[in-house]
Amino acid sequence: MTAVASVRDLRLSLERDGARSEVLRGIDLDIEAGEIVGLVGESGSGKSMLAMSLLGLLPEAAHPEVTGTVEVAGTDMAHGPEAARRETRRTALGAVFQDPMTSLNPTMRVGRQITETGQDRAGAIALLDAMGVPDPAMRFSVYPHELSGGLRQRVMAAIAVAGRPALVVADEPTTALDVTVQAQLLDLLRELRDVHGCSVLLITHDLGVASQIADRIAVMYAGRLAEVGPAHAVLTAPAHPYTVGLMRSRLSLSLDRRAQLPTLPVDTLDAAERVVGCPYRARCPLAFDRCATEMPTLADSQPAPDHGAACLVSAETVRAHATATIEPVGRVADVLPEHRDAAPAVVVSGLVCSYTSGHGRRRRTVHAVQGVDLTVGAGEALAIVGESGSGKSTLLRAVAGLVPAASGSITLADGGAQMVFQDAGSSLTPWMSIGETLGERLAAQRLGRGETERRVAAALDGIGLPTSVARLRPADLSGGQRQRVALARATIVRPAVLLCDEPTSALDASLAAMTLNLIRDMRRELDMTVLFVTHDLAVARLMGDRIAVVHDGRIVEIGDADAVVRDPQEPYTRTLVASVPEIAVAR
Numbered sequence: 354m355t356a357v358a359s360v361r362d363l364r365l366s367l368e369r370d371g372a373r374s375e376v377l378r379g380i381d382l383d384i385e386a387g388e389i390v391g392l393v394g395e396s397g398s399g400k401s402m403l404a405m406s407l408l409g410l411l412p413e414a415a416h417p418e419v420t421g422t423v424e425v426a427g428t429d430m431a432h433g434p435e436a437a438r439r440e441t442r443r444t445a446l447g448a449v450f451q452d453p454m455t456s457l458n459p460t461m462r463v464g465r466q467i468t469e470t471g472q473d474r475a476g477a478i479a480l481l482d483a484m485g486v487p488d489p490a491m492r493f494s495v496y497p498h499e500l501s502g503g504l505r506q507r508v509m510a511a512i513a514v515a516g517r518p519a520l521v522v523a524d525e526p527t528t529a530l531d532v533t534v535q536a537q538l539l540d541l542l543r544e545l546r547d548v549h550g551c552s553v554l555l556i557t558h559d560l561g562v563a564s565q566i567a568d569r570i571a572v573m574y575a576g577r578l579a580e581v582g583p584a585h586a587v588l589t590a591p592a593h594p595y596t597v598g599l600m601r602s603r604l605s606l607s608l609d610r611r612a613q614l615p616t617l618p619v620d621t622l623d624a625a626e627r628v629v630g631c632p633y634r635a636r637c638p639l640a641f642d643r644c645a646t647e648m649p650t651l652a653d654s655q656p657a658p659d660h661g662a663a664c665l666v667s668a669e670t671v672r673a674h675a676t677a678t679i680e681p682v683g684r685v686a687d688v689l690p691e692h693r694d695a696a697p698a699v700v701v702s703g704l705v706c707s708y709t710s711g712h713g714r715r716r717r718t719v720h721a722v723q724g725v726d727l728t729v730g731a732g733e734a735l736a737i738v739g740e741s742g743s744g745k746s747t748l749l750r751a752v753a754g755l756v757p758a759a760s761g762s763i764t765l766a767d768g769g770a771q772m773v774f775q776d777a778g779s780s781l782t783p784w785m786s787i788g789e790t791l792g793e794r795l796a797a798q799r800l801g802r803g804e805t806e807r808r809v810a811a812a813l814d815g816i817g818l819p820t821s822v823a824r825l826r827p828a829d830l831s832g833g834q835r836q837r838v839a840l841a842r843a844t845i846v847r848p849a850v851l852l853c854d855e856p857t858s859a860l861d862a863s864l865a866a867m868t869l870n871l872i873r874d875m876r877r878e879l880d881m882t883v884l885f886v887t888h889d890l891a892v893a894r895l896m897g898d899r900i901a902v903v904h905d906g907r908i909v910e911i912g913d914a915d916a917v918v919r920d921p922q923e924p925y926t927r928t929l930v931a932s933v934p935e936i937a938v939a940r
Contacts, residue, residue: 356383357519357552358407361422365402367415376402378576384520389546389553391563391584394573395861396832400556404524406431408446409438426519447513449506451525456509457497463508464493470515480511484541506538514549521545524556528859531740531888532932539565558861560599561934564588572596575632581651582660588936590672592654592662594637597675602863604891606918606933614866639666639674698850698882699729699752704761706747721747723906731766734876734883736897736914738890744906746854749886753852768849775855777839781827787838788823794845812841816871833864837871844875853885857892869895890929894918902926
């Protein structure tokens with residue numbers, strides 16, 4: 354087969370805060386014609402920078418320094434003339450990004466954005482239709498903000514294939530999507546290959562997503578390829594301990610919901626230590642002395658000619674470890690018995706929440722929540738699941754007092770409610786230190802400075818962060834650390850009810866599991882009721898004693914978490930269960 358893209362010894366460093374940081378370290382990868390390659394790894398592993406290198410769109414503000422070669426359709430996308438790279442992007446490359454709203458022009462109608470690629474109106478409408486956009490002629494004339502997230506992704510896909518590209522780069526296109534829309538988008542990417550013959554590089558942090566459509570899987574860690582091989586081989590017989598760790602930390606419908614969720618160990622190596630030896634050694638259960646001094650390559654472990662792992666441990670040993678039984682690290686307690694006869698923590702009666710959409714003659718009232726009745730017991734955890742636009746977040750925000758009720762009532766137990774939002778970065782005040790952010794919640798108690806500092810230190814210890822974090826600002830923390838700080842802020846003064854709105858939807862599997870473990874521990878230790886909103890049924894099952902399924906502003910099914918997943922009664926719930934991306938290995 355002929356390679357559409359060929360990367361050889363690619364090394365990339367960027368300037369950050371006045372210092373240079375190497376983000377890609379000797380990448381070798383080919384993408385064959387008509388092939389779908391899944392590129393998997395945690396945030397910060399270098400996946401997106403490899404994608405930007407292929408597209409020739411490295412951030413100039415970071416003063417990139419590139420060595421090695423990146424060829425797409427015969428063009429050097431790393432060092433070639435800008436005119437040649439621009440032409441290759443126009444004729445041979447397509448891109449689908451995580452957030453289409455940052456890629457689509459908000460001031461330009463959808464149709465015009467497609468016709469700018471060289472299509473006429475009829476061709477653009479045909480492309481929208483081929484991408485599964487309902488009523489494509491009407492949506493040709495709308496603006497991006499008038500479409501749902503899933504439809505915007507389909508518009509991005511239409512633009513991506515308008516020029517019949519040789520390669521489509523899809524960078525985390527499913528991360529924040531509902532499971533049903535996610536399944537539709539994966540089908541769409543597969544159709545792009547089958548119908549249009551283009552290759553696809555699918556970048557994701559979820560092995561389950563990659564397993565749905567990838568022919569080969571490449572696993573990245575710390576700017577290097579840790580493992581590359583046929584999807585079936587990588588998923589059924591991984592040859593690198595990191596791949597094993599990623600698979601074990603996935604959140605799935607089959608996990609023991611009463612056990613602590615498995616996570617990857619914390620990385621204790623600094624940037625200088627990662628340059629020498631195996632960069633994964635501090636987290637690896639199989640590391641030995643040579644791992645600290647020798648940098649492994651994909652040639653060091655080759656269980657098959659087309660399957661390599663950058664590991665000094667034999668593939669047989671790694672696989673033996675992968676199949677070994679790992680004992681749960683702890684158990685999660687059931688609802689505390691003393692709460693079973695207590696007064697409810699949340700009572701919602703006949704709740705209706707509305708908003709106005711459109712303007713002029715198109716102005717209309719939309720009922721986001723339509724007559725919801727709900728009772729949540731003291732100490733209970735209720736997971737609220739549904740697609741985007743179903744009304745689940747509006748319901749949660751109404752309980753928090755952030756959205757007014759058009760009618761109906763909400764009653765909370767003494768102690769009130771505190772909210773943890775999806776994007777902790779934007780919910781934390783950027784100019785305040787973490788210590789000031791947490792201390793602000795204690796202001797009403799009029800504590801002395803010493804007691805405030807002690808309480809802040811105890812709150813940080815409770816979320817597994819050192820006291821030194823109190824001096825830092827949100828920008829100095831990772832996404833997972835910011836989410837932990839958001840949890841500490843919500844619970845430093847114990848609320849009766851903790852409200853969580855999609856707090857893990859954009860996190861890597863291991864970070865998501867760490868956050869979920871923390872919430873479950875806090876629920877038990879602080880004796881809280883939890884309402885947890887998510888679009889992921891696997892997460893809902895793990896976090897809720899019960900699951901409430903919301904559709905079109907109504908609760909269409911509610912019951913014991915395992916029962917709802919095992920034997921859903923409503924067709925909508927059955928669709929959600931069927932769309933959960935479990936790892937698929939039969940190819």
